[in-house]
Amino acid sequence: MIRLNNITLTFPDGDSRVTAVDHVTLAAHPGTVTGITGPSGSGKSSLLAVAATLIRPDSGQVLIDDINTTGLTAGEATKMRRDKIGIVFQQSNLVPSLTALEQLSVMNELGARHSRRNRRAAAERAGALLASIHR
Ligand SMILES: Nc1ncnc2c1ncn2[C@@H]1O[C@H](COP(=O)(O)OP(=O)(O)OP(=O)(O)O)[C@@H](O)[C@H]1O
Ligand SMILES: [Mg+2]
Structure with a gap:
């Protein structure tokens, strides 16, 4: 179960910042498939990176199975990802020389x-x- 609670994420953009995710709240329930759609640059990858706890948002909470990941240390977040999250990256991240x-x-x-x-x-x-x- 993934809950995103009022997530906002910005990136540096010259002297200012660009808002990639703007106050997003959603729940993804076990046994269901949740799709995120939108034009290029609308923040899909940014949102997924926050949901997977790879990027810490500027504000808002990410709850994975009711664990509030916002308070986890980097080590704890790594452990939580190992046990609870599988990520299929857009780039295959394969090693060409292996079968x-x-x-x-x-x-x-x-x-x-x-x-x-x-x-x-x-x-x-x-x-x-x-x-x-x-x-
Ligand atoms: N590492 C970064 N540094 C600075 N700006 C970024 C970074 N990653 C994303 N952005 C900006 O955040 C916004 C959202 O980008 P994001 O890659 O999340 O969109 P997307 O919906 O996944 O796009 P696409 O369909 O092309 O994959 C864009 O304005 C983008 O330029
Ligand atoms: Mg993307």
Whole structure:
């Protein structure tokens, strides 16, 4: 469950600031899909970066499963993202020299290492994920 409460985000723009997100409030409920649409430059990526706790907003609160992330330290926010948020970036962020299985294993292993799950479980999970989309 993601709740955005009156979020405003600005960026420096020369001597002034540009408002990327202007007092946005929304709730994304479990089991549902929420789409954000709008013209280029309307603030979609900025809003998603705030919702994913990658950027701290100028004002407003981001609640993930009722945890108010505004008060989290950087370390706590990293942990929360690891456990609760999956991000598919617009750029693929893949490593060109790796196979699909290796890419998945690496990502899983990174997560597994941080959450102290073993590497074999990560490799098995990578295989299962690939098998689930293989036709
Ligand atoms: N890192 C940044 N520094 C300065 N200004 C930024 C930065 N990121 C976004 N902006 C500005 O914030 C506003 C919103 O941009 P954003 O990238 O969130 O829009 P968008 O809806 O995702 O656009 P697109 O459809 O092109 O992806 C724009 O005016 C943009 O120029
Ligand atoms: Mg964008």
